[in-house]
Amino acid sequence: MNILFTSVGRRSYLVQYFKEALNGKGKIHVANSSELSPAFQVADYSVVTPLIYDKNYIPFLLDYCNQNSIAAIISLFDIDLPILAKNKSKFNEIGVNVIVSSEKTVNICNDKWRTYCFLKENDLKGPRTYLSLGEAAEDIKKGILKFPVMIKPRWGMGSIAVYEAENVNELNVFYDKVKRNIEKTYLKYEARKNMAQSVLIQEKLKGQEYGLDIINDLNGKYQTTIVKKKLAMRSGETDCAITVQNNALKKLGKKISSLLKNIGNLDVDVFTEDNDLFVLEMNARFGGGYPFSHMAGVNLPVAIIKWLSGEKTDKQILTEQNNILVQKDISLVRLSPKTDIQNTKKYHL
Template structure:
């Protein structure tokens, strides 16, 4: 039996459902399990075939506990979902591989490139893609963005419109950088779901326009076959060390001026839109890593597909508080 584990499942109900559906069709006796620090309070844990409680990612025993869990439960694939777990999992790929377990994750170097905003800027610029300016803290133009060099989901990101909003902490903290402000009234934001095979070759690109965002995650969006797709196909046909689902974020205005913003080496929160548009990344992962099949380039996805998200409840009976 070949089972799949989705780590830090949290609210990713749609992702778990997608993997369950595709695994059942390809390997009928396979199961999709999840981990969470508090599985009893995780919506995704309630719809998985089984859930496991694990230590926090920064616990020294996290990797050993995760490996033991995988071996005991015939788990052959691990799908990470959280930025904070990517690096430690990338560093331990071979440890899991020795036990016949594949972590579907990019290599350590590329994960570091994605997590470090300055390294990400360099990555885009090396492909002649414009990026937001990085200001000297003594010579900047307002408004601006203050962002930590490492981080995700807009954590600790601040928009500064007036100079009195900049504190001594902002100036002296070497982890915080001043970035050019990109006007959202002029530029639209796009997140692109990319699929890279085992060899780091691009197999699919689906741009999604972020119409509305809630809590850093898309709540309204639409798939778009636009210039950004062509730029990715031309510049990122192969990325050394990239594997599985990668998300790239861009701004683009009506004049098709494109600015590279961010890269995440994992499934994005808005991936369900790309999946429902035809980008069957869960199926391709199963075919590649469990069935040892090659993946052909896929371009037959639905453009102009609108997603409108809403809240849905999962009820758990006899919950002990």
């Protein structure tokens, strides 16, 4: 069984997890729009693809899958998800299982405004959120919204262009700055759907932050929720966390699963404050917090391979140990690019 990871970037650990899960019964292929990817050094095979929004991106992947007997595709990048979800049937026709949630679910998760609306519609709580700078400013005057507030891209990821405003002047400055940042980065591709409403003003949540891995099988059937208490963050990702037993958060995970019918992992950030649960963000993919679940005994790669093979999974495969404290480390990887990097001005990783 050969598996292809798209937009693999620096997720070398996931490549290693799946290699171990395959146990020699298949190969791991990885793809990225730049060969400057540490995961290229870990995989069995690697390939540089066209950019995600290039018209040749999907044809390229289809051809690659045909030539390399790929059984399944897993994407690790939010911007990649809607493109793959939209073209899922094309891969199914050639026998490739794209492990991605439905277009509807992906769009709810990728669009933070739609996330907020989804939460309200289903009696779930999230931070007070605004698309209009004027409406946010008006509610600040009324005392409904209080500083500090967060200004961020509506379609954003990795804490890119996220700012915290302490007063009205900062709010106005950061609002304009986020718009400029969107136009200068790959976030512009998602934002072009509605550039005029591409920036959010959001209440800053306080309290303790948790990360949830909400796991469904390949048919969207609920399996479990893993709860991790976040102890440190770095560049928008969990840097240190401990697995905990929290029935309220597990119940929340099961409810979200029943509503979204996600495929595989759904990465969710939640704050607890005054005995209330506030959902901040949802990512319909393996998130940066999954390694903490894996280190606690959960093995989603093994489960996915068994599901792909039509085998039953032992409940123990997706059962975590509690009180497992883990912190990410920083390591260096020596790359072996085939292009002349010295004469290349810029890579978009």
